[in-house]
Amino acid sequence: MQFYFFHLMSWPYLPDDFDEKYDSAWIWVPNALYDPVKGHQLYQEYIDTLAYADELGFDGVCVNEHHQNAYGLMPSPNIIAGALTQRTKRCKIAVVGNALPMYNPPLRVAEEFAMLDVMSGGRLVAGMVIGGGPEYFAYGVNPTFARERYREALDLIVKAWTTPGPFVWNGRHYFLRYVNPWPRPLQQPHPPIWIPGVGSLETIEFVAQRRYGYMGIPYFHIDVFKRTFEMFREACAKAGYTPAPEQLGWGVPIYVAETDKQAREEFEPALWYFVKNLLKGIGTTPPGYTSPKSAVAIMKNQDKFLAVQKSWDDIEKGMFAIVGSPQTVRQKLDDCLKKLGAGVVLTGCQTGATATHLARKSMELLAREVLPHFRNKVV
Amino acid sequence: MFETLKKLKYGARVLLARGGGQPETIDVAGRSTVIIHGGDGPPFVYLHSTLGEAFMWFPFYQTWAKQFKVYAPTHPGFGASAGFDRIDTVEDMAFHYVELFDALGLEQVNLGGVSLGGWIAAEFAVRWPERVRKLWIAGAPGLWVEEEPLPDMFRYMREPAKLRELCFHEPNSAMARTIFPDDADDERRMKGYQALTVLARLVWDRPYNPKLAERLRRVQCPVLLVWGDKDRLVPPSYGEAYRKHLPQAEMKRIPNCGHLLMFEREKEFVEIVANFCK
Numbered sequence: 011m012q013f014y015f016f017h018l019m020s021w022p023y024l025p026d027d028f029d030e031k032y033d034s035a036w037i038w039v040p041n042a043l044y045d046p047v048k049g050h051q052l053y054q055e056y057i058d059t060l061a062y063a064d065e066l067g068f069d070g071v072c073v074n075e076h077h078q079n080a081y082g083l084m085p086s087p088n089i090i091a092g093a094l095t096q097r098t099k100r101c102k103i104a105v106v107g108n109a110l111p112m113y114n115p116p117l118r119v120a121e122e123f124a125m126l127d128v129m130s131g132g133r134l135v136a137g138m139v140i141g142g143g144p145e146y147f148a149y150g151v152n153p154t155f156a157r158e159r160y161r162e163a164l165d166l167i168v169k170a171w172t173t174p175g176p177f178v179w180n181g182r183h184y185f186l187r188y189v190n191p192w193p194r195p196l197q198q199p200h201p202p203i204w205i206p207g208v209g210s211l212e213t214i215e216f217v218a219q220r221r222y223g224y225m226g227i228p229y230f231h232i233d234v235f236k237r238t239f240e241m242f243r244e245a246c247a248k249a250g251y252t253p254a255p256e257q258l259g260w261g262v263p264i265y266v267a268e269t270d271k272q273a274r275e276e277f278e279p280a281l282w283y284f285v286k287n288l289l290k291g292i293g294t295t296p297p298g299y300t301s302p303k304s305a306v307a308i309m310k311n312q313d314k315f316l317a318v319q320k321s322w323d324d325i326e327k328g329m330f331a332i333v334g335s336p337q338t339v340r341q342k343l344d345d346c347l348k349k350l351g352a353g354v355v356l357t358g359c360q361t362g363a364t365a366t367h368l369a370r371k372s373m374e375l376l377a378r379e380v381l382p383h384f385r386n387k388v389v
Numbered sequence: 390m391f392e393t394l395k396k397l398k399y400g401a402r403v404l405l406a407r408g409g410g411q412p413e414t415i416d417v418a419g420r421s422t423v424i425i426h427g428g429d430g431p432p433f434v435y436l437h438s439t440l441g442e443a444f445m446w447f448p449f450y451q452t453w454a455k456q457f458k459v460y461a462p463t464h465p466g467f468g469a470s471a472g473f474d475r476i477d478t479v480e481d482m483a484f485h486y487v488e489l490f491d492a493l494g495l496e497q498v499n500l501g502g503v504s505l506g507g508w509i510a511a512e513f514a515v516r517w518p519e520r521v522r523k524l525w526i527a528g529a530p531g532l533w534v535e536e537e538p539l540p541d542m543f544r545y546m547r548e549p550a551k552l553r554e555l556c557f558h559e560p561n562s563a564m565a566r567t568i569f570p571d572d573a574d575d576e577r578r579m580k581g582y583q584a585l586t587v588l589a590r591l592v593w594d595r596p597y598n599p600k601l602a603e604r605l606r607r608v609q610c611p612v613l614l615v616w617g618d619k620d621r622l623v624p625p626s627y628g629e630a631y632r633k634h635l636p637q638a639e640m641k642r643i644p645n646c647g648h649l650l651m652f653e654r655e656k657e658f659v660e661i662v663a664n665f666c667k
Contacts, residue, residue, distance in 0.1 A: 038544075146593075147544070154590040296543055296593070297585035305582045306575050 011347070011384040014104055015063035015373070016072040016228075016261060016356040019056050019090070021080040022363035023048055024287050034291025036079040036144040043080065052083070055366045057090065061097040062370060063359070066377035070102030070135065072356055074206075075109050078148040081288040088122045095130040103130055106206055106225060106356075107137025111156050112149050115184055116163035117191060120170040124195045132196040137204045137225070138164050143295035154298030157212075159183050171200040204259065209238040209311075210304055218245035218253070228261030228358060229289070229316035232329035232346060235260055239350050255353020260346075263331040263358035266375040270334040276368050277333050277361075278322060284362025289317040331361070336379035343380065399448075399564065410446040410459070418488045420472030423463040428454025431522070432495050433666060435459060436486075436502030436509050438528075439588045440568065441467040441580070442651070449651050452659045457499065457666065462489055464509070466587035468580075479531070479591050479598060483512040490520060499666040501525030501613075503651055504623065505588060508598075511631070515604040523666050525613040527658070528623050528648050532630040533597040539623060543593075546585055549573070558619040558647035568652060605634035612638035613665040615658065617646030 024035070024043060032039055060071045073090045076082035084090055087105050094103050103126065108119045119138075127134040140160045146153040162181045166189070169179075175190030195201055204223040207213040208230070217224045224242050226235045239258055246253040263281070267273035293312070300308065312318055316330045325331055332342045343355070359376070360369035410427035425446055433453060437443040443461040453459045465485055466473030476482060486509065490498065500521045502510045507529025514521045530539060545551035549569040553560035556569070573581070612635045616628040625642060632638050641661050643654045650658040 150594065152590065152593045154586055154593070294544075297546065297582055297589045302579040302582045302586070306579050309578075 012069040012256065012354045013376075013381055013384070014070040014072050014102070014259075014354060014356045015060065015068045016074075016106075016358050017056060017060055017360060018074070018076075018081065018358065019052075019083040020284065020288055020362055021083060022052075022283070022365075024080060024283075029286045029290070032290070034294065035081055035288050036291035036294060037147045039078075039080055039291070041078075049083070056360070057093055057097060059360060059366060059369055059373075060090075060094055063373060064098035064101040066373055067381065068101055068373075068377065070104050071098065072104040072106050072137075074106050074137070075112075075139070075145075076142070077112070077145050079144065079291075081292065088126060091126050091134075092129065095126060095133070098130075098133075100133075102133050102135050104135035104204060105137050106135070106204055107139040109139050109141030109145055110163035110167075111151050111159040112141055112145060113163070115186055116159075116166055117170060117186060117189060119163070120167040121191045121193075123167075123201065124171065124191060124193045127195040127197055127201050128193045132201075134195070134197070134201045135204055135223075136201040137206060138167070139206050142292065143299050144291065146296045146299065147294060152298075153296035155183065156299050161216075168200060168203075171195055202256075206261075207238070209234060209241075210300065211241060212304075214238065214241050215245045215248075218242055219249050221249075221251070221253075221257070223257045223259060223354070225259035225354070225356060226261055226352075228263065228356070229330065231314040232349065234311070234314050235350055235352075239352060243351070255351070258350070258352040259354035259356050260350055260352040261356040261358070262329070262346075263361040264339060264343075264355075264372070264376060265331065265333045265359075265361075265364070266336055266339050266372045266380060268335065268375075270338050273334045273338075274322070277331070277364065277372075280362045280364040280368075281325070281331060282362075285316055285319065288362060292317065336375055339376070340380050340383050343384070347384075399567070410450065410454075410461075412444065412463075414469070415489075415492060417472075417485065417492045420465060420475070420485070421470070422465070422472070422489060423468055423470045424460060424489075425450070426458065426460045427451070428457055428459045430457040431666075432498040433457035433459050434486075434490075434495070434498045434500050435461045436500070436506030437461065437464065437467075438502070438504035438506050438649070439584050440649070441584050444468050447651070449655050449659045453663060456663055460493070460495075460498075462486075464505075464587065466590070467584055473587065473590075476587070476590060479508055479512050482509045482591070483516055486513050487517055487520070496520065497522045499523045499525075501527065501662065501666075502529070503527045504529055504648065505591070507531075511601065511605070511608075512598070514610070515601070515607045518607055518609045521608070521610050523611050523613070524608060525615060525662055525665055526628075526631060527615040527650055527662075528617060528620050528628075529631070530592070530623050530627060531597055531601050532627060532634075533599070534624075534626045534630050537624050537626045539596055539627075540621070542622065543585065543589060546581075555622045556648040557653055558617065558645050559653070562653075564652050568649065602630070602634050605631070608635060608637075611665075613662070614638050614640040615650060615661055616640065616642050617648060617650050617653065618642040618644050619646060620648045622648040 073087040176188040179186040206225040265277035410425040463470040507526035508531035553565040557565040616625040646654040
């Protein structure tokens with residue numbers, strides 16, 4: 011069982027009346043609300059916290075890409091990952107991921123990921139995502155080509171890493187006379203590829219066929235993950251193999267404190283800040299981003315999403331977050347992992363507006379009193 | 390009560406008009422294309438808006454059909470019309486239509502459309518001016534007016550109230566609520582999403598064609614521009630922009646009318662267009 015520390019780098023300083031005054035924390039949320047002086051301090055703290063995860067013995071750290079929003083302040087996760095290659099010694103650095111259709115040419119991703127892999131001594135996990143709906147508004151990239159461009163870009167990147175250059179790429183969306191990236195990745199044939207997903211059958215089958223890792227994106231009810239992972243195992247069986255545990259990742263916020271009561275007191279305000287403010291607008295999906303059928307299905311699945319949960323009871327029952335004393339968290343993780351059969355946990359340890367000193371305390375307790383229980387354990 | 394009666398009245402007219410045309414599927418250079426047609430007289434081709442209002446024989450077709458042979462094809466990607474995989478831009482739509490006219494043996498037509506349909510008609514007329522006898526454009530994008538940027542309707546696509554406000558002068562009318570109901574069923578939502586997908590393909594990168602303005606000089610035939618004077622989605626200034634590049638054009642504004650002229654001020658709109666195409 012592997013534990014990765016997932017950081018979103020959220021903006022924790024939205025005004026108290028944000029929920030009443032603004033309809034979204036994405037795309038058109040006025041950037042006057044961002045304060046670069048506080049921002050400087052925040053990047054320091056967040057990078058320190060990620061480096062601390064390495065010291066504490068987490069298997070890896072995760073960063074990801076979002077544009078023009080208060081939810082995640084890494085328009086370029088590769089910059090943070092670059093800093094982490096120098097601040098961490100042994101853990102994996104998972105960029106989950108680069109939103110491929112946002113890069114033109116996507117060769118840029120092949121280059122930057124290869125840089126990170128070489129700089130980190132072969133510790134990169136290469137995440138490739140389509141990118142959330144809001145990114146298409148934020149970047150003006152045509153959503154009706156999202157899936158086509160994503161597939162073509164992914165094929166281009168993998169070929170750039172595995173076929174000696176230079177070669178010509180002649181695709182529907184990209185034409186490159188010379189594909190010949192310097193540097194090439196250190197890990198051979200290429201860094202492990204993770205694909206985050208929210209349960210669409212199309213993506214599940216694709217990832218299963220390619221034998222990549224499928225990372226279930228957090229903030230859904232445990233039943234959604236259960237169904238998704240079952241679908242993934244079926245898709246692997248159809249492709250003629252049993253997936254390795256590391257091929258299944260489960261994203262979930264975790265918070266540990268001395269007692270159950272204290273954990274809830276310390277974590278609950280930070281979580282509601284996240285739910286009420288930062289998730290607002292995350293579902294702004296442009297037309298063509300999915301098929302009409304999936305679009306209607308997604309609208310109907312909204313009650314399984316964290317953003318519409320109203321009470322702490324909802325959070326606990328749906329396992330939207332694992333919160334409590336070390337003993338409670340151990341127990342809950344054990345139950346969930348048995349249910350899900352995932353081999354990787356992507357733990358959001360500084361969700362929403364969690365203060366840095368509390369996040370660090372929670373990480374310490376998690377690393378010292380929970381993770382050893384799961385070491386060398388395969389569910 | 391009155392609003393309900395108005396709804397019923399329109400419904401009855403829809404029913405009566407039904408005999409006029411039934412959707413048929415024709416082959417356009419390998420793409421199966423849905424088209425409805427009816428009436429007798431000179432050919433008159435109507436290009437629909439993003440609403441996809443060519444899926445049935447609406448009363449306004451019936452009125453035109455008294456004077457013209459009316460054709461209302463469904464664009465590639467809408468409804469059951471195929472060929473969306475070959476469409477990247479509005480120009481590709483125009484190429485589809487030259488092949489559709491060839492397939493139907495239409496040498497020259499009265500051509501026009503509302504909103505997206507009007508833009509496609511303009512793109513067609515700059516490329517094949519000899520195939521257009523008269524051109525009419527209603528509430529159409531295609532150009533850009535710096536002082537009045539078009540609103541982002543994709544931002545509001547899941548908010549029927551906002552769509553009614555953008556597309557109707559009277560957003561609370563029975564008609565506005567019929568076109569954008571608050572409680573659309575799955576089938577209708579899926580249709581709407583499919584239609585907006587086609588629109589997004591065409592306009593997401595840039596909601597106009599920067600080359601269209603200077604190409605408009607190639608249009609040789611008489612041109613009519615029709616705009617709802619309260620069009621909030623594509624304001625009348627866009628009609629004026631077309632007129633600037635089409636010196637032969639006349640511009641008619643319909644008072645107290647929003648974007649969807651054929652539904653909000655059907656009678657005036659249908660008459661203006663019919664008189665022009667005579």
